[in-house]
Amino acid sequence: MTTPYWVAGRPRTGTDVLEVRSPYDGALAGRTTTATLEDVEAAVAGAAGARAACAATPAHVRAAALDHVSRRLAERAEEVAALITAESGKPLKWARLEVARAVSTFRWGAEEARRWSGTLQRLDTDPAATGRMALVRRAPRGPVLGIAPFNFPLNLVAHKVAPAIAVGAPIVLKPAPATPMTALLLGEILAETDLPAGCWSVLPLSNDVAAQLVRDPRLPVVSFTGSVPVGWSIRESAPRKHVTLELGGNAAVVVGPDQGDEGSLAWAASRIATFAMYQAGQSCISVQRVFIHRDVAEALTERVVEAVQKLVTGDPTDDATDVGPLIDEQAACRVESWVEEAVVAGGRVLTGGTRDGAAYAPTVLTDVPAEAKVSCEEVFGPVVVLDPVDSVDEAFTRVNDSRFGLQAGVFTRDLQLAFRAARELEVGGVVIGDVPSFRADQMPYGGVKDSGTGREGVCAAMEDLTEERVLVLTGVDV
Structure with missing residues (x-):
């Protein structure tokens, strides 16, 4: 028909x-x-x-x-x-x-x-x-x-x-x-x-x-x-x-130093893993860059990797599948080449990093140079970069060091830090206590810069x- x-x-x-x-x-x-x-x-x-x-x-x-x-x-x-x-x-x-x-x-x-x-x-x-x-x-x-x-x-x-x-x-x-x-x-x-x-x-x-x-x-x-x-x-x-x-965007997450308890770590890891990889990363507000305060970086990194490895990939018609293919093989090949570029520049693959046709495995990277495409461009694929930082000041600077500005997420219970994020982050929307991938369809949604x-x-x-x-x-x- x-x-x-x-x-x-x-x-x-x-x-x-x-x-x-x-x-x-x-x-x-x-x-x-x-x-x-x-x-x-x-x-x-x-x-x-x-x-x-x-x-x-x-x-x-x-x-x-x-x-x-x-x-x-x-x-x-x-x-x-x-x-x-x-x-x-x-x-x-x-x-x-x-x-x-x-x-x-x-x-x-x-x-x-x-x-x-x-x-x-x-x-x-x-x-x-x-x-x-x-x-x-x-x-x-x-x-x-x-x-x-x-x-x-x-x-x-x-x-x-x-x-x-x-x-x-x-x-x-x-x-x-x-x-x-x-x-x-x-x-x-x-x-x-x-x-x-x-x-x-x-x-x-x-x-x-x-x-x-x-x-x-x-x-x-x-x-x-x-x-x-x-x-x-x-x-x-x-x-x-x-x-x-x-x-587009290369949505960033900031994880504050007050997120070291088990409940906060589990919540942040689950949300980052899910929304870096959902839709195979093909969302303008997929989590792409995560700046983690060094006090909690090791513990959170371990939990994010574990959560990503538990995601079910494969047949998108299966109710159990979390991550399906990209829109075509050309898109998957582009993601593959960007990850390879990051690795050559010194980045490390903590999980994933492989392609099968139009599907690219959910991938977590660290030690990636800021100038690598997976950091400074929009990946639009199931890839997330984890970066430890020494302070919230450094994290906010890194978030703003981008030609994009759609949404950002900040995991913190500090009310002053929440309002500071709204003042200082150069994005269209800031989500406190969650990833930037949250969108309510009745709220104003859009970005700044590119x-x-x-x-x-x-x-x-x-x-x-x-x-x-x-x-x-x-x-x-x-």
Whole structure:
């Protein structure tokens, strides 16, 4: 069966067949077609034509549509999770969690759509404005081009679609070429709603066609999640557009000197091991760099290695599997070469360090030079680097010595240190008592420096997709 793509809310099929296969064993995950140029034009024209209708759609209609998507995803959760696993190689346990998060993301979208109102501002605080009042509301900037990555083929799509629908902005969605099937299933659910024609499209596209859409003036907003070079090239190629970028990171953890008791060590080791390796490390906030105060470094290192060695690797469809393959063998080969480079430079492999096709064994390194790629670039693989440090000052300096700044985690019970971390660490978010991989889908999420610009999290993204408009009322007795 060939799964259709979606043009202005209607199913269409092209001629160029796209087969999507599992990175684990090459099994067919699904078959669709690349959108034709005619259908791409129809989708963009439909979005531009629906701009006014979408913005004027009553809040209850938008909220009902988002509630419907949330409910249907929950009803079809096992089917959707199986599809995520089939096309991405993500272990089923993590795919189920992704579906649950998407259910919440669309629910948050529905709730925010109902709350999305203006604010009244009295202007008679100045004598010249006596009798005047301002109503400040936010209006959509216009149709959105949403470009999603492969690592969360449902929930990162949800973070494009839900905020756009919530504010009444049409969206043309381009899923990742490696994982389009889940987004197309989402299109099937969206087609069950009463949203205006042209409000949404889901188009499997080649990157060169996507580049043309980035420049298309009918899509004044671009929301991109993906690699750093591509993200900033989008920004440079569309300087007059509103561009939001959720890019890469090399997320750091700081373990304070007060973490030496057995309970603290066990918790930190478990969280570091799990979230350095989950999704085969293919998350922008996977734990990559760990700076451990020397007072607890030996004990924690031993426990992290033990915890990593207990992780189950293999068939992602097995409920017991913790770590599956990378998205393809090329990605695994790149990780392998980076680890080899680190070892040649003096790094030591404490566990892992081997590749089997698209799978790379969960790997713990130490004594790695700061200039090695596994330390200063984004590995996007199941590799973590452990570094003892002599002080928290040194740890914070090392965290900030990076061109990335997405999130960081600090294991400590010291309240003053927690607030200091929030002040001094150059990242978009600091998580105290846990790893930087924690993300609540309703909170603002995004980075600084090369990690991007703008914020996701449903309400934050809604603000990013809109701009303030002011209505001044005259002759009003306040």
